[in-house]
Structure formats: C-alpha cells, structure tokens
Amino acid sequence: MVPRPVTPASPRTSEAAPSFEQAVTGVASAAVLVRNLVEAHLNSWGMDALVDDAVLVADELFANAAQAAPGQVIGLRVVLLAAFVLIEVEDPSPKRAAHREPDDEGGRGLMIVEALSAYWGQRPERGGTKTVYALLAIPRSA
Numbered sequence: 001m002v003p004r005p006v007t008p009a010s011p012r013t014s015e016a017a018p019s020f021e022q023a024v025t026g027v028a029s030a031a032v033l034v035r036n037l038v039e040a041h042l043n044s045w046g047m048d049a050l051v052d053d054a055v056l057v058a059d060e061l062f063a064n065a066a067q068a069a070p071g072q073v074i075g076l077r078v079v080l081l082a083a084f085v086l087i088e089v090e091d092p093s094p095k096r097a098a099h100r101e102p103d104d105e106g107g108r109g110l111m112i113v114e115a116l117s118a119y120w121g122q123r124p125e126r127g128g129t130k131t132v133y134a135l136l137a138i139p140r141s142a
Helices: 028-044 048-068 109-116
Strands: 019-025 073-080 084-091 119-124 130-137
Touching: 019 028, 028 048, 028 073, 048 073, 048 084, 048 109, 048 130, 109 119, 109 130
Parallel strands: none
Antiparallel strands: 019 073, 073 084, 084 130, 119 130
C-alpha cells in the first residue's frame, strides 16, 4: 500500500492553495530530495523567510518516517495556508512518533520540530498508516 498524504482528516484547503505532494522511498539518501523539494517550492511561493525552518522540519519528519518504515514509500505534502505552511509526512508504520531522550545517535528530531513549529501533531490514517505534521507560522513580513 502506498501512503497518501492527502486524507479526509487533512485540513481543508481551497483548490487555489499552493501545495505539492511527493512519494519518496524511505532511505537516508532521499532526505536530500525532500530538502530540495521543500526549499524550491517555498521559494517559488515567496516564502523565503521560512525556508530554513521548513527544510529542517521536513527533514526531521522524513527521517523519523524513514526510520519507522525503512525502504517503504513515504508521503510528503506541503501546503501554503493563509497564516501557516503545513508540512505532512505519512508513513506505513502505525507506531506513533514519540519524543526520545537525546543521545549521540539521535533523539532530537521531534524536539526540533516542536521548537520550530507553531503546532505539530500526528494522526492515524485509514489503512493503518500515520501522518505526522507541523504548522509553521508565516512571518508577518512575508
């Protein structure tokens, strides 16, 4: 089953809301593609002020998904909303993402996501997958 980032539980957006979706294989080398896609789309939407934070958040969410479902298809979705940029990552693992204690090997991902986003969370999807998402506030100057 291929995870689909767009689900009935996703926030409702109008057809005119700029967005993109990409299926990416859950391998470490694909993180470069995720970062590049997020950067290119945010720049094209004039959201230059959010690029660094959004790229880091997307990278952390993707890394967590790839760790939960190595080698499987991960769904990436980014939507430009009125006051936020929504980043969603869906993976086929039903196991909830959880804060870990930081160590030399990792454990800082969700702490970084929490620090950079206005809100983050996760939801189970039909078919046993899960989506982890973050909302990044658009600066007033953007």
